Amino acid sequence: MKFSEMPYQRIDFDKVKVRFEEIKKSFVNAKSGEEQFEIHKQYYDLINEIETMMTIAQIRHDIDTKDEFYDKEQAYYDEISPLIHNMQVSYVKQLYESSYKEYLEEKIGKVAFKNIEISLKAFDEKIIQLMQEENTLTTAYDKLIASAAIDWEGETLNLSLLRKYLTAKDRLVRKKAYDKYCDFFESNAKELDDIYDKLVQNRTKQARELGYDNYLQLGYYRMNRNCYDKEMVEYFRNQIKEYFVPFVQRLHERRRERLGLDKLSYIDEAVFFLNGNPEPVGTPDEIMQNGQTMYRELSAETKEFFDFMTENQLFDVLGRKTKKAGGYMTYLPLYKAPFIFANFNGTSGDIDVITHECGHAFQGYLSGKDPIKEHADITMETAEIHSMSMEFFTEPWMEKFFGERTNDYLSMHLEEAAAFIPYGCMVDEFQHIVYENPEMTCAKRHQVWIDLEKIYRPHIDYTGSPYFEKGGFWQKQLxxxxxxxxxxDYCIAQTCAFQYKVWMDENFEEAWSSYLKLCKLSASDFFTNMIKEVGLKSPFEDGGVEDIVMKLSTKLFKEN
Incomplete structure (x- = not known):
């Protein structure tokens, strides 16, 4: 069914509550594991209905944040979603404590039961009001960012549409665009600080209500980290500092020389060539048509997937003034349909939508065929392998999108992906510091960011931007x-995607077979087990990061 034709009806909380209670009662009264599993399927039906209606409302709200009807729907779900979550936790607790747990574990898997265990540690009825407040605060941030109305030569642009000028080949244009970009954040600096401070205090209070010292443990549970912990993440970040940061500094130095600059300024951060970054050729319709051709040629599975997406109009990718910033893939379980939301803006990022977000959507399409709903509950580092790897697997078709500048795009994409990893780790360490020290002032948080940039991104120079100089860059990060x-999760996944890049350059068919297997495994096993099963090396293992840096260095600096 086409997305525009999908009917929407607000979830009636009272009716949902009655259905939950009926399912719970039937589950308790069941006389066998088989009977309980049949009742569990009724739970699937209820959750699929709830998730579908809430997701339709979310998408339609994000498509136009000024739409009064869906704005009210979003506010309604901000309020009731923690209450629904409470009912879900109450039900899965029965599942976890079932007398027939062994049979149920055989049906839905050990990962599912580990995830239930985690969910029970991450929730209690007493934090529902705090969760509602948290939802309201994040919605306020989204609305604030979406409200940007930047005057650009008589045209009004939002932040997504301004990005094209942030990467313009003319440095004066970039400087002008960055000035307007920073002016927006500077003019809203107090509100941005206030929202984040309230979020930190709110999340800390939730954690302490549940018996944790700070938000980090609760945050790990909410991210469903079921096979690695904070110490393993810290080890990974330290490996990035030791091996990846120096490697990326070499890439930035090469980029500086390519641009003919004495030093790199913040206005040069996303620019890779003196004649400008490669931009996609063709109209948005032509880009989508070329995307369909690409996926039809890549494999039988991707052909089926993209044809389904196209026929059912499961894309909304054109940038508009009142549209939420950013992009994502989400899923409509009643229709077994992924949906891709994005903001085309005339940059190479438009093609990333056709590769990265489609990587997510392709895996979602495959996992939607699995009758065990829990198998779709993938953790985010696994989900991002699907998307980031698809960016590389689709490289043989990039000429359709970049024409004579295809090689420039491929070079830029590889460098950009590598340069992202230190930034992503910096974002993570920043959050660890913030949540370990929730009493920090807003000014101190900005200083923490400045200090971390010296470690992870020593090449960066914010001279000329008071807002960035004071450590405000992070406030743009949704x-x-x-x-x-x-x-x-992006960083962990990117190291795995790089392994696929090296592998596919040696044997494309073998690498694709591994990737397809990973997509189909979904959440039937733990991340650390699955990547070994498909032939990848864990980013948490000794030498894992060093090995990929060595291979990328050979590839990127072979001319030396």
């Missing part, structure tokens, strides 16, 4: 506000 502790 994940820090909306999805705490998520960002390290």
């Amino acid at each position: 994940h820090i506000y909306d999805y705490p502790l998520y960002y390290i």
Whole structure:
């Protein structure tokens, strides 16, 4: 069914509550594991209905943040979603404590039961009001960012649409665009600080209500980290500092020379070539058509997937003034349909939508065929392998999107992906410091960011931007506000995607077979087990980061 034709009806909380209670009662009264599993399928049906309606409302709200109807719906779900979560936890607690747990574990898997155990540690009815307040605060941040109305030569742009000028080949244009970009954040600095401070205090209070010293343990549980912990993440970050930061500094130095500059300024941060970054050729419609051709040629599975997405109009990718910033893939379980939300802006990022977000959507499409719903509950580091690796697997088709500048794009993409990892680790360490020290002032948080940039991104020079110089760059990062502790998952995944890049350059078919297997495994096993099963090396293992840096150095600096 086409997305525009999907009916929407607000979830009636009272009716949902009655259905939950009926399912719980039937589950308790069941006389066998088989009977309980059949009742568990009724739970699937209820959750699928709830998730679908809430997701339709979210997408339609994000498509136009000024839409009064869906704005009210979003506010309604901000209020009731913690209450629904409470009912879910109450139900899965029965599942976890079932007399027939052994049979149920055989049906839905050990990972599912580990995730239930984690969910029970991450929630209690007494924090519902705090969760509602947290939802309201993140929505306030999203609305504030979406409200940007920047005058650009008589045209009004939001932050997503301004990005094209932030990467313009003319440095004067970039400087002008960055001035306007920073002016927006500077003019909203107090509100941005206030929202984040309230979020930190709110999340800390939730954690302490549940018996934790600070938010970090609760945050790890909420990220469903079921096979690695804070110490393993810290080890990974330290490996990035030791091996990846020096490697990326070499890339930045090469980029500086390529641009013919004495030093790199913040206005040069996302620019890779003196004649400008490669931009996609063709209209948005042509880009989508070329994307369909690409996926039809890549594999039988991707052909089926992209045709389904296209026929059912499961994309909203054009940038608009009142549209939420950013992009994502989400899922509509009643229709077994992924949905891709994005903001095309005329940069190479438009093609990343067709590769990165489609990587997420492709895996979602495959996992939607699995009758065990828990198998779709992938952890984020695994999800990002699907997306980041697809960016590399689709490289043979990039000429369709970049024409004569294809090689420039491929070079830029590899360098940009490598340069991201230190930044992503910095975002993660910043959040660890903030949540370990929730009493910090807003000014101190900005100083923490400045100090971390000296470690992770020593090349950066913010001279000329008072807002960035005072450590405000992080406030543009949606994940820090909306999805705490998520960002390290990108970094873990990128090291795995780089392994696929090296592998596919040696044997594309073999690498693709491994990737397809990983997508189909979904959440049927733990991340650390799955990557070994498909032939990848764990980023947490000794030598894992050093090994990929060595291979990338050989590839990127072979001319030396």
